[in-house]
Structure formats: structure tokens, C-alpha cells
Amino acid sequence: MKHLILGNGPTGVVAAETLRGVTSADEIVMVGSEPEPPYSRMAIPYLLEGNIDERGTYLRKTDSHFGDLSIRQKQGRARALDTAQRRVTFEDGSVETYDRLLIATGSHPVRPPIPGVDLPQVQTCWTLEDARAIASLASPGSRVLQLGAGFIGCIIMEALAKRGVELTVVEMGDRMVPRMMTPKAGGMIKRWVEEQGIRVVTGAGVQRIDPAGANSAGGIGGMIKSVVQSVTGNKPADSAALTVTLSTGDKLECDLVIVAAGVAPNVDFLAGTAIEVNKGVVVNLAMETGVDGVYAAGDVTEAPDLLTGENIVSAIQPNAADQGRIAALGMAGRKVELPGVLPINVLDTLGLISVSFGQWWGEKPEDDGSGVELADEGLWRYLSLQFKGDVLIGATAIGRTDQVGVLRGLIQNRTSLGRWKKVLMDNPTRFVDAYIATSQPVSIAS
Amino acid sequence: MLKSLHLDPLKCTGCLQCEMACSYEKTGVVNPAKSRIKIFNFEAEGRKVPYTCTQCAEAWCMAACPVEAIKLDKGTGAKVVLEDTCVGCKVCTIACPFGTVNYMADVGKVQKCDLCGGDPACAKACPTGAITYIDADWTGLDKMRAWAEKANAAAL
Missing domain, CATH: 3.30.390.30 (FAD/NAD-linked reductase, C-terminal dimerisation domain)
Structure with a gap:
């Protein structure tokens, strides 16, 4: 029996370990799309704060951990799935077959369709590579605009503040963490954050992002600035990289924009398959997709809520671990079910x-x-x-x-x-x- | 033979010796607020209930930790927080349905009962035998687990 696990985040890792715990002879292959060993995105804020090094983010701390468990690791990103032939083709052209497949491909940060959102100083905060870029751009005194004050936005806020940046947070909703907190609680968090010296603009979005001095916003001043730059060959110390225009009409100069506007499941490679995808991969409480031999777990799924019974995507660590374990037991022929997905969240805002x-x-x-x-x-x-x-x-x-x-x-x-x-x-x-x-x-x- | 903490509310007088011993053992100061075992006092019924981690088999805290900072001590069965590895994310504190992993803001880490490596200070300090550390087969561990199971509902 060969188990193929797409994804090496908490879901994939817990699933692989659970499988090994109940099957000694089965082949287990775990595929990750990033070059680093399996790590926790949740630990990135603590990396940015300097509390831990990159190794501190690793999900398992022993180098030989997966080898010792005979879990084969592969780097790759799935391009296509053939459920009839039971095989996955990766972007590099390589192919893996399977008897049981676990889709644990997680999610990716959404970049809203804003002009300028692909400029190099506009970063998401999701991968270790992102963290390195933010660490190099968010130096003390630099002006940083963070788009989004949801859960992820709030947990990276503290790391940014501790780096000594001048921070402005822009949130479309009417309060902080609108999808996790009651109006009163979200309002209290906003007031707290403001008292810590962070500017918070709620009920506003970012309309466009322009390179500073190279657009109409810069006007004649911007032209002069570019001339100065071309003559001296370097940027004046106080020149910002970007001009951000808010939906309120306000313009802000900043050195770095961090986009924390939500995440979406990684499901592109499932196009054309019989696997039902709504917001996420639709699964039942046994993490079965409905296609024989194919399971899904973690951020990529939507599964029935414990209380309402409605399918929900729950992109949180405990859910990833729970679903990974349930899916693995099913893949090993020991079908069990979650009682339902229960959203739980904890947040430390400064x-x-x-x-x-x-x-x-x-x-x-x-x-x-x-x-x-x-x-x-x-x-x-x-x-x-x-x-x-x-x-x-x-x-x-x-x-x-x-x-x-x-x-x-x-x-x-x-x-x-x-x-x-x-x-x-x-x-x-x-x-x-x-x-x-x-x-x-x-x-x-x- | 694995041992476990046996907590008997009927024998508890609410003297808080256990909380003082626990905090002293773990932090070097006598401060019940830092104790990992808590006595709950139900005034109206005159009922005291000692309460701490049952080292449950499900180990929600351990499964939820994103950085492998909670490990199983194979000698005692305790789930132990590795303070050097804990980043203070607090996910275990909401994942544990028993509320027995707690965040300590002053150190920026979480803490929970670790059975003191097999010699729990609370049991030694308890003057009435409400807290004892005895062979798991004897302790009604199965009964405690049954309560844990009930709490864990249909998770497995």
C-alpha cells in the first residue's frame, strides 16, 4: 500500500506520523513545495521578532525524524491529479502513483486585485521566504502599511512593532479581526493597538499602490526626485519606495506594504477531477472526498461545523492536526470521524x-x-x-x-x-x- | 508501573498546601497563582475540588503545538512543556478542552503539570490524602480517563 501526502505542513506531518504509527510496512511519501524542512507558519511572527531562528519554526526538530520513520520526502508542487490512474503529476514533470492520496496542500495568501500589488516592496507574510524579505525591508524607522487586520494581520503586527517600524494598518471591516471577534471586542482591540502607537484605519481599503516619485501622485516633486536619484545614483535617505492611495482618498508614503488580506485553499491542480471543490475541498467527517482513495485535511478542506453542520474552512493549527490524524486513520483502513469542526482562535495583539x-x-x-x-x-x-x-x-x-x-x-x-x-x-x-x-x-x- | 495523580474531592479541605508546593517547586516562590494544580471552592455546597492535567491519552496540547514544544515523558506518561522551544503562541491553551495548560505572561511561555518528573510536590504536600501519586491501576485512572473520554466525545 502506498500513501501519497500532498503537503508537509502540520496536517501532512501529523498524517504521515499517524500512518506510520498504525502501518509498519506501507510506503509513505510526503510532498512539500518549499525547500525548507517542514515548518510552522504560525511560528513566523516569533521569527520576525527574533525570539527564535528558522530552526525554531521547524515542526520536528530532529534532522533524521522523517527518515527514521521511513517517510520519504519529496519537493514538488502538484500540477494535475488523475484519479482513475491514481497518479499525481508535479510541475517538474515527475509523477507519483498512489493507493491512498491525502490532499493537505494548505492555502495561500490572497493578493487583492489592486494596481501595484505585485511591486517588489509589496509582500505577503506566509512563507519563510516572505519572512526573510520582510526582515530585510522592515528596518527600524521604515514606514510599513499593513493591509488587513484579520487574524494573520494581528499576529504579525506585534513582530513589526517590535522591529521599530512606523506602522499603519488598513482594514476593510469596521473593527479589528471582524471574523473572529464581536463588535465590542474588536473595537477594544483596535483602541488598544492605537494606544500602542499604531495607526489603524478601519472601513477603508487600498485603492492603488504606486512607486513613489514615478507617478502622477508625485507630480513635479516626484519628477525632481527622480532626477536627483538619476544624478546621484542612489535614493535619498528619506525617500519612500511607495505611495499608497486609500479608498478614503488619503495618500501614504511607505517603504513596505504587507498584504494580510486572507488566504485561499490550494486547489488549482484539482480542476477537471471529480473532486468537489467549493471554497475548499469538500469532505465528510471522515475526511473523505467522495472519490475512492482520496482524502483531504487541514486548511484546504471544508468540513461540517460541529454546531451548525454547515461546511466551513477552518485554517487553524488544531484543526490541521485533528483532520490530519483522522484522514490518516481512514487511509490505513481504520475509519474514524471528527465530531465536527470547531473554530477556536487565540490572538496576542501587542x-x-x-x-x-x-x-x-x-x-x-x-x-x-x-x-x-x-x-x-x-x-x-x-x-x-x-x-x-x-x-x-x-x-x-x-x-x-x-x-x-x-x-x-x-x-x-x-x-x-x-x-x-x-x-x-x-x-x-x-x-x-x-x-x-x-x-x-x-x-x-x- | 506507570503512576498517576489521584485526586479525591471528598478528602480535600481546601488548605491550598498543594498550590503552594507546586508554585514553589516550579517557580521558586510560594504563589498559588502560579500553581499548576488548582483547588476550586464551591462555597454553597462546602465542596472543594482539586483539579489538574490528567495527562490524557489524546494530548490535545501536544497535537496542537506547532513547534514540538510539548513532548511525552515516557518514564512518567506526562506531557511536558519544553520551555526553550515554546514560542508562547498559546494554541495549546485553547486546544486543551480541560483548561489545564495556561499562559504565563511574565515569561511568555505556557505551563502545565509535568508530574514533577515522577515525584509530584502537590501529593507530598497534601495533608489529607486528597492528592496521592500511586500506581495507575489503583488510582481510578480509568475513571479519570472515562471522564476525559466523555469530554473528548467522539474525537476518536
Whole structure:
């Protein structure tokens, strides 16, 4: 039996290791498209901060790890899949056959169709190669515009701020992390970030990006600047590389634009196959695509949400690990199912820590939804709990890190809170007590 | 023989000796806020519940770590945070459905119970036998696991 795994991010790595754990003789091939050993994109902000070196981002720290497990590694990017012949053709023309295929190709950052978005000083922050480019361009004092204040935008913000850049963040939504935080929480994060000296422009987009001094925005001044540059042969120290025009009409000079405007699944090579692709590769809770022998897991998939049952793409690390494991067990003939995808997120924006779980936006009252929101904006604390009946379905918190995992526990277990529902509606901060009271036996020995 | 922590709420008086011992063992100062075992106090019922990581088989924290900073100690079965490797991303703190991995802002790392390498300070400090460290077969580990399983629902 030959298992071919496309992708060597957390999903691919967990799947390969899980497969090896349950099959000793099967052939396992894991394909990555980048030159580095398998690494974690999540660790890139810490690399940019200088807390770790590139090695610190590696998913497995021992050089011989995959060799020791007889997991063959290959570098390549899939170009086409033939599900009838069970083979994948790569961009370099090489071919791998398979008995079981796992699509764990992850996602890529989206570059919105803005004039100038392909200029060299416009960077995404996704790969180690991107990180090296940002590290060289984001020097102390340089002016950086970050497009997007979603999850990824927020986690790289701290790294940029610590590099001493002058940072402006532009977000289309009306608040920070609009797809992860309630309006009040997203507003608090915005205010916090602004107090740390970062300029935040919400409700705005980038209209165009021009090389500074080489466009109409520069006018005569720009022409003179180019003349000076051509005479002296180098750029004046204060000259910016780019002029960015916002949808508000504002023009900003900057040295670097970082695009953090979302990610999209890597599914191009599936065109023309019978594999159903919507936003991502559609899978069931066993990570099966519906095409015999083909599984998909991680960022590239959309799978049923634990609470709503609707298919969702969940591009988060725990989901990648969970789905990779489930898919691998299925590939090894030990079919198991996820209970459903539960979105969970934790974010550290310049020291303000926020989390969100599940259906944090709540449920309509006519569908038995209720919720409670508690905020102390002066102390930077916030907590929202959302219920359906007496079951917790979602939560958002700021400034609270102790035991927050129990929010996942309560949601995932669909714990019937009984009388604790009222306790929590009166005082949501007692959620850990509610968890302990409803989950721990009076005496384990009894 | 693998040992595990046996927590018996009926024997717990809420004296907090365990929290003090844990924080002292792990940080060098007596500060229950830094303890990895917590006593929950339900005033109305007069009920105290000692609570810490069960070193569950699923090891959600370990699976969720993006940089291999949580490893299995094969000698004790504990899932141990490698502080030098932890980048402080906090993903384990939301992945663990028991809430027993916590972020320490002052050091920028996460911490959890590691069974003190096989000689847990909390068990030694407990004056009433509410916390004992005994052979896994004896401890009702299976019962604890059953609770863990229930919590883990249909994950596997």
C-alpha cells in the first residue's frame, strides 16, 4: 500500500506520523513545495521578532525524524491529479502513483486585485521566504502599511512593532479581526493597538499602490526626485519606495506594504477531477472526498461545523492536526470521524490576549439563543458567552488566559449546564466553576 | 508501573498546601497563582475540588503545538512543556478542552503539570490524602480517563 501526502505542513506531518504509527510496512511519501524542512507558519511572527531562528519554526526538530520513520520526502508542487490512474503529476514533470492520496496542500495568501500589488516592496507574510524579505525591508524607522487586520494581520503586527517600524494598518471591516471577534471586542482591540502607537484605519481599503516619485501622485516633486536619484545614483535617505492611495482618498508614503488580506485553499491542480471543490475541498467527517482513495485535511478542506453542520474552512493549527490524524486513520483502513469542526482562535495583539470559540456571534432568540456580555474597557477585560438552551455554543474573551480551554470543553461536549446557565448569565466569569461543577465527579474514588 | 495523580474531592479541605508546593517547586516562590494544580471552592455546597492535567491519552496540547514544544515523558506518561522551544503562541491553551495548560505572561511561555518528573510536590504536600501519586491501576485512572473520554466525545 502506498500513501501519497500532498503537503508537509502540520496536517501532512501529523498524517504521515499517524500512518506510520498504525502501518509498519506501507510506503509513505510526503510532498512539500518549499525547500525548507517542514515548518510552522504560525511560528513566523516569533521569527520576525527574533525570539527564535528558522530552526525554531521547524515542526520536528530532529534532522533524521522523517527518515527514521521511513517517510520519504519529496519537493514538488502538484500540477494535475488523475484519479482513475491514481497518479499525481508535479510541475517538474515527475509523477507519483498512489493507493491512498491525502490532499493537505494548505492555502495561500490572497493578493487583492489592486494596481501595484505585485511591486517588489509589496509582500505577503506566509512563507519563510516572505519572512526573510520582510526582515530585510522592515528596518527600524521604515514606514510599513499593513493591509488587513484579520487574524494573520494581528499576529504579525506585534513582530513589526517590535522591529521599530512606523506602522499603519488598513482594514476593510469596521473593527479589528471582524471574523473572529464581536463588535465590542474588536473595537477594544483596535483602541488598544492605537494606544500602542499604531495607526489603524478601519472601513477603508487600498485603492492603488504606486512607486513613489514615478507617478502622477508625485507630480513635479516626484519628477525632481527622480532626477536627483538619476544624478546621484542612489535614493535619498528619506525617500519612500511607495505611495499608497486609500479608498478614503488619503495618500501614504511607505517603504513596505504587507498584504494580510486572507488566504485561499490550494486547489488549482484539482480542476477537471471529480473532486468537489467549493471554497475548499469538500469532505465528510471522515475526511473523505467522495472519490475512492482520496482524502483531504487541514486548511484546504471544508468540513461540517460541529454546531451548525454547515461546511466551513477552518485554517487553524488544531484543526490541521485533528483532520490530519483522522484522514490518516481512514487511509490505513481504520475509519474514524471528527465530531465536527470547531473554530477556536487565540490572538496576542501587542500584549492584549483574546480568544474566540465556536459560534461566538450567538444564536437568534427565536432559535433558543441567549447570551451575556461583560466588559471592563478600562481594565481591558471582556467576556461574552453565547448559549443555545442551556448549552454553551460560543465565547469571546479579552484579557483572560487562565483555564480558557474549558470553553472548548463545554462547547465540544455540548454540556447541559442546568442551573449553571443562570449562574453564568448573572456572572459569566464563573465559567471555569461551571465546567468543574458539571464535569468533575464528586469523588473519583466513590 | 506507570503512576498517576489521584485526586479525591471528598478528602480535600481546601488548605491550598498543594498550590503552594507546586508554585514553589516550579517557580521558586510560594504563589498559588502560579500553581499548576488548582483547588476550586464551591462555597454553597462546602465542596472543594482539586483539579489538574490528567495527562490524557489524546494530548490535545501536544497535537496542537506547532513547534514540538510539548513532548511525552515516557518514564512518567506526562506531557511536558519544553520551555526553550515554546514560542508562547498559546494554541495549546485553547486546544486543551480541560483548561489545564495556561499562559504565563511574565515569561511568555505556557505551563502545565509535568508530574514533577515522577515525584509530584502537590501529593507530598497534601495533608489529607486528597492528592496521592500511586500506581495507575489503583488510582481510578480509568475513571479519570472515562471522564476525559466523555469530554473528548467522539474525537476518536
